[in-house]
Amino acid sequence: xxxxxxRKPATIIDVARRAGLSKSTVSNVIRxxxxxxxxxxxxxxxAIDDLGYRPNALARQLVQQRASIFGxxxxxxxxxxxxxxxxxxxxxxxxxxxxxxxxxxxxxxxDRLAGLRALLDHRVAGLLFLTQINDDDxxxxxxSSRVPAVFVTCAAEWADIVCSDDVRGGVVATNHxxxxxxTRIGYLADSLSEDEADRNRQIGYVQAMQANGLKxxxxxxxxxxxxxxxxxxxxRLIGGSNRYTAFFxxxxxxxxxxxxHADRLGVKVPEDLSVIGFDxxxxxxxxxxxxTTMAQPKATMARLAVNMLAGxxxxxxxxxxxxxxxxxxxxxxxxxxxxxx
Amino acid sequence: xxxxxxRKPATIIDVARRAGLSKSTVSNVIRxxxxxxxxxxxxxxxAIDDLGYRPNALARQLVQQRASIFGxxxxxxxxxxxxxxxxxxxxxxxxxxxxxxxxxxxxxxxDRLAGLRALLDHRVAGLLFLTQINDDDxxxxxxSSRVPAVFVTCAAEWADIVCSDDVRGGVVATNHxxxxxxTRIGYLADSLSEDEADRNRQIGYVQAMQANGLKxxxxxxxxxxxxxxxxxxxxRLIGGSNRYTAFFxxxxxxxxxxxxHADRLGVKVPEDLSVIGFDxxxxxxxxxxxxTTMAQPKATMARLAVNMLAGxxxxxxxxxxxxxxxxxxxxxxxxxxxxxx
DNA sequence: GTGAAAGCGCTAACAC
DNA sequence: GTGTTAGCGCTTTCAC
Numbered sequence: 041x042x043x044x045x046x047r048k049p050a051t052i053i054d055v056a057r058r059a060g061l062s063k064s065t066v067s068n069v070i071r072x073x074x075x076x077x078x079x080x081x082x083x084x085x086x087a088i089d090d091l092g093y094r095p096n097a098l099a100r101q102l103v104q105q106r107a108s109i110f111g112x113x114x115x116x117x118x119x120x121x122x123x124x125x126x127x128x129x130x131x132x133x134x135x136x137x138x139x140x141x142x143x144x145x146x147x148x149x150x151d152r153l154a155g156l157r158a159l160l161d162h163r164v165a166g167l168l169f170l171t172q173i174n175d176d177d178x179x180x181x182x183x184s185s186r187v188p189a190v191f192v193t194c195a196a197e198w199a200d201i202v203c204s205d206d207v208r209g210g211v212v213a214t215n216h217x218x219x220x221x222x223t224r225i226g227y228l229a230d231s232l233s234e235d236e237a238d239r240n241r242q243i244g245y246v247q248a249m250q251a252n253g254l255k256x257x258x259x260x261x262x263x264x265x266x267x268x269x270x271x272x273x274x275x276r277l278i279g280g281s282n283r284y285t286a287f288f289x290x291x292x293x294x295x296x297x298x299x300x301h302a303d304r305l306g307v308k309v310p311e312d313l314s315v316i317g318f319d320x321x322x323x324x325x326x327x328x329x330x331x332t333t334m335a336q337p338k339a340t341m342a343r344l345a346v347n348m349l350a351g352x353x354x355x356x357x358x359x360x361x362x363x364x365x366x367x368x369x370x371x372x373x374x375x376x377x378x379x380x381x
Numbered sequence: 382x383x384x385x386x387x388r389k390p391a392t393i394i395d396v397a398r399r400a401g402l403s404k405s406t407v408s409n410v411i412r413x414x415x416x417x418x419x420x421x422x423x424x425x426x427x428a429i430d431d432l433g434y435r436p437n438a439l440a441r442q443l444v445q446q447r448a449s450i451f452g453x454x455x456x457x458x459x460x461x462x463x464x465x466x467x468x469x470x471x472x473x474x475x476x477x478x479x480x481x482x483x484x485x486x487x488x489x490x491x492d493r494l495a496g497l498r499a500l501l502d503h504r505v506a507g508l509l510f511l512t513q514i515n516d517d518d519x520x521x522x523x524x525s526s527r528v529p530a531v532f533v534t535c536a537a538e539w540a541d542i543v544c545s546d547d548v549r550g551g552v553v554a555t556n557h558x559x560x561x562x563x564t565r566i567g568y569l570a571d572s573l574s575e576d577e578a579d580r581n582r583q584i585g586y587v588q589a590m591q592a593n594g595l596k597x598x599x600x601x602x603x604x605x606x607x608x609x610x611x612x613x614x615x616x617r618l619i620g621g622s623n624r625y626t627a628f629f630x631x632x633x634x635x636x637x638x639x640x641x642h643a644d645r646l647g648v649k650v651p652e653d654l655s656v657i658g659f660d661x662x663x664x665x666x667x668x669x670x671x672x673t674t675m676a677q678p679k680a681t682m683a684r685l686a687v688n689m690l691a692g693x694x695x696x697x698x699x700x701x702x703x704x705x706x707x708x709x710x711x712x713x714x715x716x717x718x719x720x721x722x
Numbered sequence: 723g724t725g726a727a728a729g730c731g732c733t734a735a736c737a738c
Numbered sequence: 739g740t741g742t743t744a745g746c747g748c749t750t751t752c753a754c
Contacts, residue, residue: 120464
């Protein structure tokens with residue numbers, strides 16, 4: 041493959057000229073249309089090789105009116121959960137010949153929609169949301185763009201969903217704690233309680249607690265009942281005389297943060313405090329973290345989401361909202377132990 | 382902003398029609414060309430609003446012959462270091478009005494170049510490599526595409542580079558261990574020793590060792606002198622009678638893995654083994670990890686890289702390879718302690 | 723089996 | 739100031 045030394049990349053016309061054929065014949069060869077003489081094909085392929093020609097995806101998409109790009113709106117990638125899902129999506133999408141553009145959902149109000157707008161301007165074929173968006177502007181933007189969207193690991197009433205069975209997960213996690221003999225079990229929600237996955241896990245938690253005659257207690261990291269999780273209130277919560285002996289965190293990120301608070305306060309896990317998380321982010325299997333958690337099958341979910349989106353795009357999937365729920369699995373490690381009597 | 386209920390997104394022609402003006406006048410307004418009557422502008426803006434019109438970025442890029450997308454070739458995003466850099470890049474690029482498409486550098490040989498090729502096919506304005514690529518095919522592909530490329534946190538002889546002062550970092554890290562009284566200090570390299578950042582840190586390590594009359598010893602995770610880091614050899618390495626009392630890992634990922642091995646073997650850190658890493662990935666500041674490490678200024682590096690790439694694209698930067706080196710900083714935490722006498 | 727021609731949605735001269 | 743026109747690189751009928 042020699043490379044042309046021209047400033048600009050070779051176009052289909054350059055190839056046609058070099059092969060002594062027409063534009064459209066070259067196009068036919070490229071697209072693998074049938075009914076082409078072997079000799080013609082070879083001539084075209086030779087020219088393509090000589091020129092190092094690569095079709096311009098922009099031009100192709102413009103005329104075809106369909107792109108082969110997914111737009112992914114993710115949360116902060118420094119949260120390993122998003123990073124891991126993102127990774128799975130990119131990998132699997134590639135096998136389906138889709139590329140991935142991404143923007144992170146900006147937490148700051150200013151220009152909240154800029155990233156999504158840019159994705160849409162590029163006429164992405166579909167949208168994948170990794171983080172909950174409860175924002176009418178977003179919804180309207182997506183709706184009016186008529187681009188199919190799938191929410192992974194989170195929810196919206198207006199688009200397809202792939203998520204784990206969060207309610208059941210919440211029940212299982214809570215029951216695990218209860219079966220360990222804990223009675224004062226708190227639920228630790230994310231700062232933004234608008235997240236439906238979070239809310240569902242919480243529902244499961246409440247169900248399990250009440251089914252066992254226990255009193256649910258929900259806390260938030262930033263606002264809500266817990267003013268703010270700083271040393272002071274935290275200290276009372278997990279170290280005081282009337283402390284909680286176990287916490288179920290709506291996600292591993294929070295669970296790890298809780299672990300860290302406990303460590304700073306000298307509260308021993310799991311002796312004095314049991315913790316169970318949700319997600320099974322890869323690093324929690326480290327001996328030093330060793331977090332008992334509900335595992336979400338990230339790879340599976342990523343695949344399902346990609347397939348669902350591809351199905352919508354192809355028109356194989358039609359009609360109203362599709363909701364695909366996956367079972368999650370309790371991974372017992374060392375952060376939750378029997379309550380002391 | 383009402384939305385049109387037509388199947389297809391509104392085009393500039395729809396806007397022109399609705400405003401009773403021509404295509405190019407609308408284009409002029411959109412692009413902010415000067416010399417337009419206020420009333421005309423308002424009419425256009427009204428029509429745009431009515432139709433929910435958004436310019437088609439594909440068409441724009443096709444005619445302008447320049448895209449506003451960066452292609453990022455990253456390593457596995459489940460490595461937090463890549464995820465964090467990626468995040469910084471996306472955020473900062475957005476402020477410069479660049480979007481990000483990404484593909485992860487596939488480790489499997491088959492179709493190693495597919496991702497990069499797709500990026501190039503989409504005529505990305507520039508390329509950002511987060512992971513070392515020592516592959517002639519890749520080099521040729523990028524070279525013949527004439528798309529500027531910047532390597533972040535890694536190196537190549539044929540493109541611009543933004544990296545930390547790895548040699549000095551290696552010296553500083555090693556000296557820290559030496560000043561703690563350690564003499565048997567090992568260096569733990571990544572599996573692929575072709576990484577130049579890795580190699581430079583190693584050079585720094587060797588320099589510091591030799592300057593202090595100490596004997597360097599380099600180990601690799603997968604191949605090389607250490608057959609394979611499984612329990613057995615690892616056990617001898619950090620637990621035997623002639624063990625190493627300290628290790629400098631070329632990156633935090635490896636340092637954490639080492640920590641985990643030590644934990645499994647019952648080797649106490651930092652009492653029996655001191656560990657120092659490189660990168661300062663966010664999670665190592667957790668009490669439970671508490672890793673002493675050389676911090677790379679990830680945000681700064683991401684910015685510099687984006688600016689450098691933008692500079693190349695704009696033609697502000699011309700000529701041969703530019704190499705920008707940033708200082709890294711020792712963050713003393715709890716994983717390295719004085720050697721026992 | 724191959725080629726001519728009409729766009730896809732937009733920008734950027736250049737006329738009017 | 740605003741409109742006309744000629745593409746950007748490609749796909750896709752539809753003739754030949």
